[in-house]
Amino acid sequence: MEILAEGHGELVGWHDPDEHRAWVRENKSRDLKDKRMTIAEAVAQFVPDGAVIAMGGFGHIRVSMAGVYEMIRQRKRRLILLGKTGVHDADLLVGAGCVDRMEVAYDFGHELRGLSPASRRAVETGQCQVLAEISNAGHQWRFLAGMMGLPFMPARNMLGTDTLKYSSSKVVRDPFSGKPVCLIPACQPDVVFIHVPRCDMYGNAQIDGTVIEDFELARAARRLIVTTETIIPESEIRRKPWRTAIPFFVVDAVVEVPYGSHPCQMPLLYFFDEEHIAEWLRMSKTPEGAQEYFDKYVFGVEDFTTYLELVGGLRKLDYLKRVEELRAPMVAPWSKKKE
Amino acid sequence: MPVDYTPTELMATVASKLLEDGKSVFVGTGLPIIAAMLAQRTHAPRLLIIFEAGGIGPKVPILPVSVGESRTFHLGVAASSMHDVMSLSQQGYVDYGFLGAAMIDMYGNINTTVIGDHDHPTSRLPGSGGANDVGSFSWHTIIIMRQEKRRFVKKIDFLTTPGYLSGPGAREESGLAANTGPYRIITQLGLYGFDEATKRVKLLAIHPGVTVGQIQDNSEFEILMPEVVGTTAPPTVEERRILHEIDPLGVAIGK
Numbered sequence: 001m002e003i004l005a006e007g008h009g010e011l012v013g014w015h016d017p018d019e020h021r022a023w024v025r026e027n028k029s030r031d032l033k034d035k036r037m038t039i040a041e042a043v044a045q046f047v048p049d050g051a052v053i054a055m056g057g058f059g060h061i062r063v064s065m066a067g068v069y070e071m072i073r074q075r076k077r078r079l080i081l082l083g084k085t086g087v088h089d090a091d092l093l094v095g096a097g098c099v100d101r102m103e104v105a106y107d108f109g110h111e112l113r114g115l116s117p118a119s120r121r122a123v124e125t126g127q128c129q130v131l132a133e134i135s136n137a138g139h140q141w142r143f144l145a146g147m148m149g150l151p152f153m154p155a156r157n158m159l160g161t162d163t164l165k166y167s168s169s170k171v172v173r174d175p176f177s178g179k180p181v182c183l184i185p186a187c188q189p190d191v192v193f194i195h196v197p198r199c200d201m202y203g204n205a206q207i208d209g210t211v212i213e214d215f216e217l218a219r220a221a222r223r224l225i226v227t228t229e230t231i232i233p234e235s236e237i238r239r240k241p242w243r244t245a246i247p248f249f250v251v252d253a254v255v256e257v258p259y260g261s262h263p264c265q266m267p268l269l270y271f272f273d274e275e276h277i278a279e280w281l282r283m284s285k286t287p288e289g290a291q292e293y294f295d296k297y298v299f300g301v302e303d304f305t306t307y308l309e310l311v312g313g314l315r316k317l318d319y320l321k322r323v324e325e326l327r328a329p330m331v332a333p334w335s336k337k338k339e
Numbered sequence: 340m341p342v343d344y345t346p347t348e349l350m351a352t353v354a355s356k357l358l359e360d361g362k363s364v365f366v367g368t369g370l371p372i373i374a375a376m377l378a379q380r381t382h383a384p385r386l387l388i389i390f391e392a393g394g395i396g397p398k399v400p401i402l403p404v405s406v407g408e409s410r411t412f413h414l415g416v417a418a419s420s421m422h423d424v425m426s427l428s429q430q431g432y433v434d435y436g437f438l439g440a441a442m443i444d445m446y447g448n449i450n451t452t453v454i455g456d457h458d459h460p461t462s463r464l465p466g467s468g469g470a471n472d473v474g475s476f477s478w479h480t481i482i483i484m485r486q487e488k489r490r491f492v493k494k495i496d497f498l499t500t501p502g503y504l505s506g507p508g509a510r511e512e513s514g515l516a517a518n519t520g521p522y523r524i525i526t527q528l529g530l531y532g533f534d535e536a537t538k539r540v541k542l543l544a545i546h547p548g549v550t551v552g553q554i555q556d557n558s559e560f561e562i563l564m565p566e567v568v569g570t571t572a573p574p575t576v577e578e579r580r581i582l583h584e585i586d587p588l589g590v591a592i593g594k
Binding site: 058060085109115123126141158160212265268329335 | 369393394400401402403406408418419421422425428429458459460461465466467468469472475476497498513514587588589
């Protein structure tokens with residue numbers, strides 16, 4: 001096949017399809033097993049230093065913040081983050097020094113809230129390295145190819161741009177249409193965290209709202225840690241099997257963590273804790289401030305329950321539920337005055 | 340005549356009027372969402388709004404903080420996935436793609452990745468996100484941004500999202516979908532289109548109170564001039580009311 005153009009970004013998380021099949025055969029159990037454990041156990045068991053990781057959800061929506069905090073608490077290092085819409089998750093992991101290399105679709109920003117001081121500083125000072133650029137659909141299709149067990153996915157994005165030049169994709173002439181087409185390499189991340197509203201003890205999980213990239217990401221992951229608002233009986237899963245977004249055999253750990261996405265949004269359950277996110281955005285303007293934040297909210301608390309108490313407890317969580325249900329107005333303490 | 344609206348409000352109303360009833364629009368964070376929501380609440384109630392995380396056809400109740408949050412599928416026809424909406428876009432279902440930009444050149448190529456050298460950036464920006472996909476797949480791309488000499492530049496530091504690349508025919512040559520590309524640019528100074536023959540940025544209309552001189556003074560590259568320069572309509576009282584109902588905290592539209 002004629003190669004017309006080639007990105008020189010580093011190829012991250014790619015495996016030869018047969019090597020990956022062999023890995024799956026050996027390492028992913030098809031047996032129905034109770035996978036419940038604590039977040040501390042899950043991170044200790046499945047996240048080695050240097051791993052290629054991805055966070056499910058959408059950067060600050062349905063994110064396994066319990067997983068993020070635990071990786072910081074266990075001082076994981078040299079992680080490579082697949083920054084597929086990395087927002088609050090990526091900002092904390094980079095800001096805490098856990099992640100020092102990334103593939104970037106969207107990172108260093110908090111969408112409407114503006115840019116992210118901590119992770120931008122890390123990149124601008126060279127503490128964190130961008131290994132490759134990609135687009136959101138590009139990242140998504142890396143996981144699609146990954147879940148399909150294919151080496152790549154053809155697509156018609158990134159063509160003609162620097163995004164392609166800094167990606168790990170290649171452009172070839174399509175043997176059917178004769179037109180240039182972009183080949184996006186598959187990605188099977190070492191570890192993926194996905195937060196869900198409910199699942200059973202085996203890992204059969206349901207998702208409310210958009211699944212975003214998680215259908216593909218869950219299936220492409222080598223190790224998948226599912227954190228869940230609540231664990232439900234297997235019988236409830238089996239009563240509505242069409243509701244299962246993630247089947248048990250791709251799941252390696254099940255961790256029950258109510259409010260486990262805080263301060264990020266959990267669709268239909270609770271809204272962003274904008275006051276808390278604003279506190280992080282304010283404190284993280286300096287390295288000392290960021291450290292102070294981690295000392296207070298990660299290293300200074302015993303576990304996620306103590307953390308929830310510290311950020312405002314039931315009163316705050318009830319308020320966030322009302323904002324999510326459009327029964328109370330949101331606040332935006334980070335908002336700057338515009339003309 | 341006293342001016343009782345802000346440039347940001349004007350950009351939102353001008354953008355909103357570009358969106359047709361019964362068509363589809365793929366929107367990015369901030370002003371693009373506001374413009375689409377305004378269109379849906381005024382002249383285009385059947386505007387099909389699409390969000391990259393999988394929100395399809397919502398009646399967005401209030402300005403979302405994120406293009407992936409639950410307001411983006413509120414009363415929608417579907418809450419699906421990124422693979423679903425990106426695939427549909429690639430297949431040709433998206434009429435308008437709506438983006439912001441940090442830097443743009445005369446062919447409508449956009450930079451949202453980095454200021455300075457990629458590996459040693461002066462300023463690191465978020466990257467493509469869904470922008471490259473929207474700019475590749477939508478029939479018409481609309482860009483909304485602030486116009487300054489350092490943003491309307493001869494050479495962008497990084498080509499994140501394709502405009503007309505190096506000129507006529509370049510998109511097709513690179514393999515991008517035929518008959519797609521940037522359609523309009525809206526800034527605080529005016530409304531721009533693209534010249535049919537050269538694919539370069541061309542002024543269509545200035546905002547009330549803006550001079551043609553200001554248009555060129557705030558661009559490093561030469562802006563093509565039409566024979567007749569139009570003037571955009573200022574926001575009405577009713578449009579302004581709706582804008583602040585959409586964004587009551589004034590996060591994107593101003594206070």
